[in-house]
Amino acid sequence: MIKGIGGTNLWVNLTKGTIEKRPVEEEIVKDYLLGAGYLSRILYDMIPPDTDPLSPDNVLGIATGLLTASMFPQASRHVIAALSPLTGVWGESHAAGFWGAELKFAGYDVIIFTGASKSPVYLNIKDDQVDLLDADEIWGTDVFETDDYLRKKHGRLARTLAIGQAGENLVRFAAIMNDRDRASARSGLGAVMGSKRVKAISVRGTGKIEVADPSNYLKVMDVFHRRMLDNPFTPERARYGTTSLVELMQHIGRLPSYNMKQGVFDGYKKIGGDAINEHYLVKPRADFCCLQRCGRYTMVPKGPYKYTGGSPEFETQTSLGSRCGIDNLEAVLFGHHLANQWGMDTISLGGTISWAMEAWENGVITREETGGLDLGWGNHESMIKLIKMIAFREGIGDVLAEGSWRAAQKFGMGSEEYVMTVKKQEIAGQEPRAQKSMGLAAVTAARGADHLYAFPVLDEVGFDDDIKERFGEEYLPEMADRLSPKYKGLMVAECENFMVMVESVGLCKYGTQIPPEFYYEDIAKALKLHNDIDMTVEQLRQIGERVVNLNRMFNVRLGVRRKDDQLPRRLTDFPAPVGPSKGQIVELNEMLNDYYVERGWDIDTGMPKVETLERLGLLKEVRDLPT
Amino acid sequence: MNEYKFVYGDPEVCTGCMICVSTCSMFYHKVISPTQSRVRVLRVEPGLDFPLFCHNCDDAPCIEACPEQALSRTSKGIILVNNKRCVGHGECVKACPYNAITINPDTGKAIKCIQCGQCVKRCPTNAIWTTTRKGLEQKDPDGRLADLYARHEGILYEKEEFA
Numbered sequence: 001m002i003k004g005i006g007g008t009n010l011w012v013n014l015t016k017g018t019i020e021k022r023p024v025e026e027e028i029v030k031d032y033l034l035g036a037g038y039l040s041r042i043l044y045d046m047i048p049p050d051t052d053p054l055s056p057d058n059v060l061g062i063a064t065g066l067l068t069a070s071m072f073p074q075a076s077r078h079v080i081a082a083l084s085p086l087t088g089v090w091g092e093s094h095a096a097g098f099w100g101a102e103l104k105f106a107g108y109d110v111i112i113f114t115g116a117s118k119s120p121v122y123l124n125i126k127d128d129q130v131d132l133l134d135a136d137e138i139w140g141t142d143v144f145e146t147d148d149y150l151r152k153k154h155g156r157l158a159r160t161l162a163i164g165q166a167g168e169n170l171v172r173f174a175a176i177m178n179d180r181d182r183a184s185a186r187s188g189l190g191a192v193m194g195s196k197r198v199k200a201i202s203v204r205g206t207g208k209i210e211v212a213d214p215s216n217y218l219k220v221m222d223v224f225h226r227r228m229l230d231n232p233f234t235p236e237r238a239r240y241g242t243t244s245l246v247e248l249m250q251h252i253g254r255l256p257s258y259n260m261k262q263g264v265f266d267g268y269k270k271i272g273g274d275a276i277n278e279h280y281l282v283k284p285r286a287d288f289c290c291l292q293r294c295g296r297y298t299m300v301p302k303g304p305y306k307y308t309g310g311s312p313e314f315e316t317q318t319s320l321g322s323r324c325g326i327d328n329l330e331a332v333l334f335g336h337h338l339a340n341q342w343g344m345d346t347i348s349l350g351g352t353i354s355w356a357m358e359a360w361e362n363g364v365i366t367r368e369e370t371g372g373l374d375l376g377w378g379n380h381e382s383m384i385k386l387i388k389m390i391a392f393r394e395g396i397g398d399v400l401a402e403g404s405w406r407a408a409q410k411f412g413m414g415s416e417e418y419v420m421t422v423k424k425q426e427i428a429g430q431e432p433r434a435q436k437s438m439g440l441a442a443v444t445a446a447r448g449a450d451h452l453y454a455f456p457v458l459d460e461v462g463f464d465d466d467i468k469e470r471f472g473e474e475y476l477p478e479m480a481d482r483l484s485p486k487y488k489g490l491m492v493a494e495c496e497n498f499m500v501m502v503e504s505v506g507l508c509k510y511g512t513q514i515p516p517e518f519y520y521e522d523i524a525k526a527l528k529l530h531n532d533i534d535m536t537v538e539q540l541r542q543i544g545e546r547v548v549n550l551n552r553m554f555n556v557r558l559g560v561r562r563k564d565d566q567l568p569r570r571l572t573d574f575p576a577p578v579g580p581s582k583g584q585i586v587e588l589n590e591m592l593n594d595y596y597v598e599r600g601w602d603i604d605t606g607m608p609k610v611e612t613l614e615r616l617g618l619l620k621e622v623r624d625l626p627t
Numbered sequence: 628m629n630e631y632k633f634v635y636g637d638p639e640v641c642t643g644c645m646i647c648v649s650t651c652s653m654f655y656h657k658v659i660s661p662t663q664s665r666v667r668v669l670r671v672e673p674g675l676d677f678p679l680f681c682h683n684c685d686d687a688p689c690i691e692a693c694p695e696q697a698l699s700r701t702s703k704g705i706i707l708v709n710n711k712r713c714v715g716h717g718e719c720v721k722a723c724p725y726n727a728i729t730i731n732p733d734t735g736k737a738i739k740c741i742q743c744g745q746c747v748k749r750c751p752t753n754a755i756w757t758t759t760r761k762g763l764e765q766k767d768p769d770g771r772l773a774d775l776y777a778r779h780e781g782i783l784y785e786k787e788e789f790a
Contacts, residue, residue, distance in 0.1 A: 069659060070659065071646070071649050071650075071653070071659065098645075105660065105661065105662075155787065156787075157787060206660075206662045206732065207660065207662070208652070208656075208658035208659065208660030208662070208663060208733070209658060209659040209660065210657075210658055211653075211657075211658070211659065214653065214657035214658070215657075217653055217657075218650065218653055218654060218745075222749070225646075225749065225751065228751075229751055238752075282673065282674040283639060283640075283642070283674050284642055285642055285643060285674075285676075286642035286643055286644035286751075287644070288644065288645055289644055289645065289646055289649060290642070290644050291644070291646070291751040293642045293644070293751075293752070295642075297673070297674045299673065299674075308672070308673045308674070
């Protein structure tokens, strides 16, 4: 029996209004762990390729990892997955917080929602007692109001996960929020939850996690904690969170600006980490068992952009800031706050708004369509207004709520050329012409444009020693050179294997990938200590590889091929016009070839080869390969 | 003024990570469970995280309240629960003005902080420390901490309706 977990899955059939408790499927855990891997397996088998993502046939899964609620550093995470309404392919998103740990304390690891409810409901979990309750009173309220309501009703110690109005209104990049300001943002899973009319999940767990080896537990964890705290990155992380990445990325020309026309932004200091710390930071915040405390609690004390609340992250500073040419930090912070309140992914939100701004500059979108708004670069007042119009689908917001790719299809006039998406999802805050591995990672990620599926940061800021340790000295110096395409296929593939494994045990990418403090052997040790699971490093690596291949097969079944693993031409055909990476393009085809070879995928089609799937035990998937 | 020790925390430094909570339940009960921890962490917006412990009161109403005389103060000034005597009435829980005693659902016995310092040494931000009333006055000369606790008194010590 697996120790250290809740042990039970909740299967909620929303059409029938029934809740079933089933034991965690240990056969699946053996091959996929929990978290992302577990959901990858279950959802592959449950979502046929012809499913409409916003229909009752889609399945929404939420899973904690094997180490969620353990004492391993940053063991706070859960993962949510479904067929994405934004990309039409594999949709997956993750968040930290306390909600996942609370679910474990209530005795559960996974929740699977099938069908759709006729009227709004929320799931209320109080240990053994699990009920679908009427959500009429909170349907139409925002994330914070929903949290207030549920904790008033079910006790202040309840932890909540909820959608805001954006999810209800089926905004294609709606997020699922938890603990008020933590976001499972990407892939538009908030819209899936909204389509099922599930407003929230309130959890209170008073139970316990029984670990495999309690006598050695603190002794071993103490060493992991010490390593995390002694890592030179940790003080910097505590001081700035991710906010100082603005300054760092400007320095290497990787700060997406003006809808990714370029990687430098003149106003970067105004939206950077120092500016936030000087004027708006209240304190650093941590999630469950987090030693790095990169979470922020911030405040704009007065004026039109007044608020108090959680975060921001670098991604929002660039998406609502430099990407839109906006250097008004209060507007960026407030925009972020609104996105949390109404429940939206700030990456796709800023990506879509910046596309609209470029379309405005090019005369594709005019005052007539915007209802009088001026969408010129840097117009922060319009940006704030658009955020509301998108969340509530008002005016042009109704079109933009579909995401930039669909909006460009509607507006046409060449605006498709500057849609900065992969598989219809907006590219995150990594100007890939300044870091080639990020360009490759964005096209290979299963959920569409994404920096986190691989999170190939080892070439970002001089992790040469870690590259040597994880890959071997023979790959230096090229692998560590962010401008070199060489060995990036190998690097991205290996990083993907590791990162999906990390998402399957419920840990954070901070501490495992940046800084690269904990690796396979540490996680293997923790799985033994906490779960009584014996896994070798090689087994864990292969699980990661298996999950990536299964995610790929999910997409292959939906028609995804090499032709879909492409970046916008702006990044591959047009050299970076200014900044430290001036003259650079992303040499995508070369890297992609290397990646497919590394993966054992067909170089022409991008489909896994039969022998690759067989090697990984994905025999059923072999039959799903098109002939 | 006596020199009874207690653990205390700075809600502006505490990040709310709950490592103290997990440490406590693991050290004493071999599980990870906030319900079986003698410290609790309460997040109070805007921006405060309160790590909350036994205050080791001079008058110790918990000792008085126990009909089984299961609680007593040792020569070192620590208030201990005698598990042989405790039958889990919960009178001490009701008597504690700081909501710092609970009944462990597994053992049925009262649990409270005994100032062992296991959590203090593991706090990643040094937000908690063992002190005395005099020591705290010295550390908090302008009353910043005392004021934060006083201002949120109602919320901090309210008994949970769902324990």
